[in-house]
Amino acid sequence: MKKLIASIQQNKSITKEELNVLLNTKATDIEQYLFSCARETADNIYGKDIYIRGLIEFTNFCKNNCYYCGLRRDNKSVERYRLNKENILDCCKKGYDLGFRTFVLQGGEDAYFTDEKICSIVSNIKENFPDCAVTLSIGEKEKHSYLEYFKAGADRYLLRHETANNEHYSRLHPAELSLNNRKRCLYDLKEIGYQTGCGFMVGSPYQTIDNLYEDLIFIKELSPHMVGIGPFIPQSATPFKNKSAGSLQTTLRLLAIIRLMNPHVLLPATTALGTIHPKGRELGILAGANVIMPNLSPVNVREKYTLYDNKLCTGKESAEGLNSLKKCINEIGYNIVCARGDFRGENNV
Numbered sequence: 314m315k316k317l318i319a320s321i322q323q324n325k326s327i328t329k330e331e332l333n334v335l336l337n338t339k340a341t342d343i344e345q346y347l348f349s350c351a352r353e354t355a356d357n358i359y360g361k362d363i364y365i366r367g368l369i370e371f372t373n374f375c376k377n378n379c380y381y382c383g384l385r386r387d388n389k390s391v392e393r394y395r396l397n398k399e400n401i402l403d404c405c406k407k408g409y410d411l412g413f414r415t416f417v418l419q420g421g422e423d424a425y426f427t428d429e430k431i432c433s434i435v436s437n438i439k440e441n442f443p444d445c446a447v448t449l450s451i452g453e454k455e456k457h458s459y460l461e462y463f464k465a466g467a468d469r470y471l472l473r474h475e476t477a478n479n480e481h482y483s484r485l486h487p488a489e490l491s492l493n494n495r496k497r498c499l500y501d502l503k504e505i506g507y508q509t510g511c512g513f514m515v516g517s518p519y520q521t522i523d524n525l526y527e528d529l530i531f532i533k534e535l536s537p538h539m540v541g542i543g544p545f546i547p548q549s550a551t552p553f554k555n556k557s558a559g560s561l562q563t564t565l566r567l568l569a570i571i572r573l574m575n576p577h578v579l580l581p582a583t584t585a586l587g588t589i590h591p592k593g594r595e596l597g598i599l600a601g602a603n604v605i606m607p608n609l610s611p612v613n614v615r616e617k618y619t620l621y622d623n624k625l626c627t628g629k630e631s632a633e634g635l636n637s638l639k640k641c642i643n644e645i646g647y648n649i650v651c652a653r654g655d656f657r658g659e660n661n662v
């Protein structure tokens with residue numbers, strides 16, 4: 314089995330059978346070997362540095378109705394909020410003083426934030442914090458909109474593809490959303506010049522190993538700069554409220570496999586991973602992740618960004634908890650650095 318892992322590391326590819334074996338093995342020594350190879354791969358490129366991104370959840374309004382997400386438009390139990398430009402700039406100032414050099418503006422698909430408003434927010438952040446990167450994560454847009462945001466100074470864009478299988482996509486989303494358009498967005502973003510991130514939830518309802526294999530193939534094909542994966546966690550006001558959460562073990566193994574197949578990729582240990590296990594973030598790093606995204610949103614709105622139940626938003630998870638997070642990361646032999654943390658490598662091969 315060690316040979317199998319070495320061959321994935323060397324060839325940066327995996328077969329469906331190999332994926333099956335690695336996700337199902339009960340041998341903990343094999344699992345540990347997988348994690349250590351993934352860690353070695355990341356260390357060779359990024360050393361012991363762990364990058365932080367300040368996450369600003371600036372609107373929880375959403376016109377979409379994804380079956381898994383607590384921000385879906387049919388969820389009437391969520392109190393909706395929007396941050397204005399001044400609120401957002403205050404978050405950036407607080408983050409900058411703490412050492413953040415990347416701000417991630419994330420939100421539902423909220424028509425209130427027209428292209429003009431987004432561009433004005435982005436250009437204001439870049440004027441005030443010229444040494445910082447701005448990442449947008451605001452869903453599917455037309456190419457001309459992505460281009461406007463890019464011209465305004467946005468550097469990166471996160472848009473998880475959610476699943477690379479059409480049928481699975483249609484079981485996670487209503488008919489008005491399509492995998493084709495999601496993919497079109499990702500290719501547009503890359504073509505414009507964004508550092509682009511795709512990704513998926515691990516253990517989302519109806520997901521099969523074949524689907525995961527298609528996800529890995531799609532990631533190779535897109536060759537993104539970032540890949541965001543985290544466990545699916547049910548939210549009590551969604552159609553998937555009674556579905557099971559994704560597992561820690563599968564998420565960690567997939568993080569490691571993604572690292573081996575895409576050595577240069579920026580790979581976060583996500584909030585969802587920290588939510589399903591108290592040491593989820595550290596375990597994610599030890600399985601090959603190299604990014605953490607603490608919450609920089611104003612404390613009074615955090616509980617309203619209810620993607621899933623029991624989402625962490627205080628403690629080590631939050632920007633205020635940065636010192637305690639730094640300590641935990643030091644304890645596992647890594648360092649949180651004050652840097653933009655750009656993608657290293659010309660292309661992801």
Ligand code: SAM
Binds near residue numbers: 381450471548
């Ligand atoms: N609206 C934008 C979008 O969909 O790309 C950005 C915000 S959206 C809330 C960010 C990500 O949250 C989604 O891509 C999805 O993978 C994740 N997410 C939503 N509901 C989730 C859940 N129940 N469990 C885990 N992750 C979830």
Ligand code: SF4
Binds near residue numbers: 376384452
């Ligand atoms: Fe809206 Fe994004 Fe949630 Fe879908 S995942 S409902 S697009 S916030």
